[in-house]
Amino acid sequence: MLDFAIFAVTFVIILVGAVLYLYPVSQCLDGNLQDIVNRGSLHEFLASLHGQFGPVASFWFGGRPVVSLGSVDQLRQHINPNRTTDSFETMLKSLLGYQSGTGGGATEAVMRKKLYESAVNNTLEKNFPMLLKLVEELVGKWQSFPKDQHTPLCAHLLGLAMKAVTQLALGDRFRNDAEVIGFRKNHEAIWSEIGKGYLDGSMEKSSIRKEHYESALAEMETVLMSVAKDRKGQRSQTAFVDTLLQSNLTERQVMEDSMVFTLAGCVITANLCIWAVHFLSTSEEVQEKLHQELEDVLGSEPVSLDKIPQLRYFQQVLNETVRTAKLTPIAARLQENEGKVDQHIIPKETLVIYALGVVLQDADTWSRPYKKWRECHYQAKKNVGLLLTFYTTISPHFRFAYTVATVVLSTVVRQLKLHQVKGQVVEARSELVSTPKDDTWITVSRRS
Template identity: 75%
Template sequence: MLDFAIFAVTFVIILVGAVLYLYPSSRRASGIPGLNPTEEKDGNLPDIVDRGSLHEFLVGLHDQFGPVASFWFGRRPVVSLGSVDQLRQHINPNRTTDSFETMLKSLLGYQSGQGGDATQALMRKKVYESAINQTLEKNFPLLWKLVEELVQKWSSFPPSQHTPLCSHLLGLAMKAVTQLAMGSRFHDDAAVIRFRKNHEVIWSEIGRGYLDGSLEKSSTRKKHYEDALSEMEGVLKSVAKERKGSNQSTFMDSLLQANLTERQVMEDSMVFTLAGCVITANLCIWAVHFLSTSEEVQEKLHKELQDVLGEEPVSLDKIPQLRYCRQVLNETVRTAKLTPIAARLQEVEGRVDQHIVPKETLVIYALGVVLQDAETWTLPYRFDPDRFEDDAAKKSFALLGFSGNQACPELRFAYTVATVLLSSLVRKLKLHQVERQVVEARYELVSTPKDDTWITLTKRS
């Protein structure tokens, strides 16, 4: 009996040791409160899948464990930050790179410009941002033309016709980004359609397949993704070769003139075309949708547009004067939780509150959680552009990277396109909700309506 008891105790000790060895994640990261792994290899990925998205998982995680919480991607510890105060502590010392761009490049497997020499990384970031700014300045008439074509098309619709925002505004974003990024090759709609097909495959798998681990489990899907990525990279390289030495005004021309390597030009063009299209499309979709739900906001914006622009088209130098339009777009980003997630790799050991964040820990910025935090935003689920008249709201928004100098460049591009769209649309048409329509969001890297969103339109007298 004693021998059996000794054997049993020894077996339990060995079993516990084996569990701790196989499940290093059963010990929380540096004592930060959070979840133990659900599965040995996948960590908490099954929990993320069960919740429907990483954003929805993080909402539950922070509800349970507070503003600093931990979980596991496979065998890798992850720390998530879910309040303004905790993000402020972590963001301020880490402003050399953009967290959304860093995350996107990591998901694509792009390494150039990641880590390494900090000065070179900062210089490359400045080249990227300058290229976007120059592209808008030199191609603003083209952007206006593309918007006017769409608004004229909508103006021709009868009042009873349901207008699909997602398909139309993704088309506008695709045309704007491809033509401003790469020039005349994409004046042909067929070229844009081919580009859009690969774009959708890549973005879908980045937003869903990588974040829930399902891409690695399907060889068919993985090959489809890799083929689309390879084809899109080939197109970008081909355009770069065609435009080398050109003094034209596209985004890619600016990169080429900065003497980046062929690989760097391709990678930065991929990031801009991927993120630029999706962020621009969804900012426009959500802005038009929210305006259709509030006649009061719509009329207040119409008055500002008339006061500032009269009957003239908007121009780059007039955009800063459209303060209420900016508030509408800020509130659209906040209410829709447009980019609900960003991430950084902890390059050196850090601290948030009393918690140590070890070197090489993946740190998630749960932006979607923060944007619906009742302690930061009064009535957080209400669409209310007037909240951005308050300086505290502006500061919190800027801290999260959605405005000011720290806003990601793709979002700044999207704000310009959306301002041009609203400046034309709201002066010519009234926007109305479709009755009994339920609009739900799908939260991936960018929040997107689960189904197409419809409105009706009537001409202003």
Template identity: 75%
Template structure:
């Protein structure tokens, strides 16, 4: 039913030995403490479904078995790491590929570019450089799109409810598509069409991605495959158009200047647009939601923006000076568990604490568990940007891959867009939480509110 459906096709060739298959009651992932498979074919799938999501399953798994624990995807053992110290031991020897990108590509069934570690490093560097250069070259466009949204909010009556999810997903879609694929997506009709397929794809691979229901529904699977095919066709056609125009200003242009194949270019565009839209939207949604709950944090951020920027718009060179804004975004990522799960394939045999992790083992990074671990974070469920004034908090955050050299490029992109948004919104408006509304987290590949999140805004008086 689900044989390796989640990490097929990339991981399907890696099979568990036949001997282990014959003795399900005594199996362990290389002696690592954890769960036996509850079903010979599906492993611990039903346990995950019963918990509601993989994140919630991992929370209970690590509570029972500690920071290094094992379970089963189908007939395959998986190791999960749920503490900073153990993640640090594993990440450092396995940094040649990005764990979030690895997971997303495998869910999509992408295999190209598997020529070895050297090729992976080169391709990763190209991907990251392309995103960084695209942001720098198109920063005025980001400013323009943000100002259009903030201007719309300024026109609202103060009592009007503002839907963060709808508005900020729209902002993210416009920003990512235009910066990734060019001016063709300055047409709202193109963005709406793109969003339709984007939503159909992400809803299947991002909503917990392990309930197996897609494999059981031919209609849903057909809808997903049609959307994926249409999206791939759009990306391939954009690449051909841009190549003939020989422009070099957006993400796809940088890839076209490389030695990547047409298929590899399409795949990298797919990953950036899929993940970039969702991560950017949800970072912005959660940041404004948390700001609306704290007038004190808003005022402190406002003062920093005034001190650093004055009345000028934010610029690329000024962003590093906005240290408190960075703390607000860091704390947003931590409190919302923005990306609660990542994964890597164990390229060579490794060791975490006393546990040996065999080559070709799938290793889950239970980031959502670690981000709210009371041993790492003081009062972990409280939104408190001031915690990142401490060196220990910044170091832990960096070790988890949310800052520094190991930050996934889509998150770096999202931080830049979110910084532009906060610099504009907070200097012009005050954000107010609706009484009685509490935004609950839906922990998927990227955490999102379970329901639409509403705020009200009022104009900030000049001082």
């Protein structure tokens, strides 16, 4: 059982060969597993590792070596968005035990990338009015609150993300609140174990937890297979899954890709919105700049999909939100062929971790990486290309999340002013997606 738990920690990817420098700690069967647990999270362990050994380092998951890249220069050498699959998708599929799409050659990778880009673009284009309606309903609810009432961001924005992702990805079946509630129950059961129970092997030690996780995963898979069956061959092609069904993917691949998109899409979208709204509540100046950009670009018209690229300051604010919150501190990719970073050789089929949380706090890349968000939101102007490459360019989940977050922020800023709750301390849990430890609260007031 211990060996299986350690294998799960490596994201169920077989690693071969010795690579780079081997972190000289815990040279037992557990490798550096206990060091990771002692640090509190994989991100904290990687921050310490790169602080001691530099931007390229390796460590042990059990008896298997893993390479970690912790600076932008090394990531640029390794990332090739035209050839490889999304690294966050790779990691999630491995954690779930899915294998389809995690390997294959360059041609397959390019085809899948184009397929997902088409699926996301088609989904947003066909469903943008629905997305706008969902956001306006939430903002209308906030607008009805008394001035001093505390608004729980995590509860409200996760609910919004669940409704938006399920309806846009899986179709009108999820306009039914009961379907969304069932999806949310299974989603939470699955996500609560990914990156936590796997990390320390604790899920394997608890038959109740393991059974709960496996039951939720099986139920979610059954629902997704049912959705695909119901929508196959229908004329209306409006959902993410519809584009997948029109491709040459197998039923199993469609289910797995839908699982990963909905799992990641809900969590990334919700937390990008949560952190962005929270950070906005700390700076009236940034809120006013966003409001002015809306006036300049949209006038009195509602936000539209074709106008979003013109909202450049919104993009900068979201980029800085991702950086400050370290939204996805970890991603991973299997080395398809033998490669090289600087003078270091990375053998074929080695797991390469992108320590994004380390990169996004790198003093060599960012002028003031540890300052508060409101004091350094301008930094994204200089590094917008970097963040777009790491996130929206290579990940359909971030393309989707950035669009939803822009709709949320534009609707909120146009109608409301956001205020901090005095005395509130907001801390993050370092998991696969950075999440506030506790619900985060704001107060709102109407714009005059």
